[in-house]
Amino acid sequence: MEKPHIREHFMGFLKAEESTGQHLASMILTRLEELGIPFDDCRGQSYGKGANMKGKNKGVQARLLEKNPRALFVPCGAHTLNLVVCDAAKGSLDAMSYFGVLQKFYTLFSASSQR
Known part of the structure; x- marks a missing residue:
């Protein structure tokens, strides 16, 4: 029986011109689209605890949760x-x-x- 094809995805390192939650969230979504990964399939997000990242109103966490409420935020241990x-x-x-x-x-x- 043939194994199903598994695609490997690598987010890579991206150069951020701005460190705002809006800009970083946009970069993440753009990169996922480039890789052919539907954001609707994502079930989690995890990164450092900077206000621009975890901010509940304007951080990356909030902006990504608006687009997919199933992409729950877990702080980086x-x-x-x-x-x-x-x-x-x-x-x-x-x-x-x-x-x-x-x-x-x-x-x-x-x-x-x-x-």
Whole structure:
């Protein structure tokens, strides 16, 4: 029995000229159309928690939900963890100092392949 043809889709990286919810939602919908993916078939959306993304009135979430109420928004778990770590580090001078030194080491070593 022959397996059904499965099309692979890759959203890719898109250069955004604006970071408004309206512009980003339009870019997403345009790219899905280019890939031949009907937005009506989408059942979820997930990304960072910036106001332009998750905003309930003008963010990407709201604009996409207007077009497809079944594309429910789920916040990105990795981004949430990053925000928790950043906020926790701000509460401790030792942690701020540690991450500051770590950032300086990273900058130093990433600037040169010889290091």
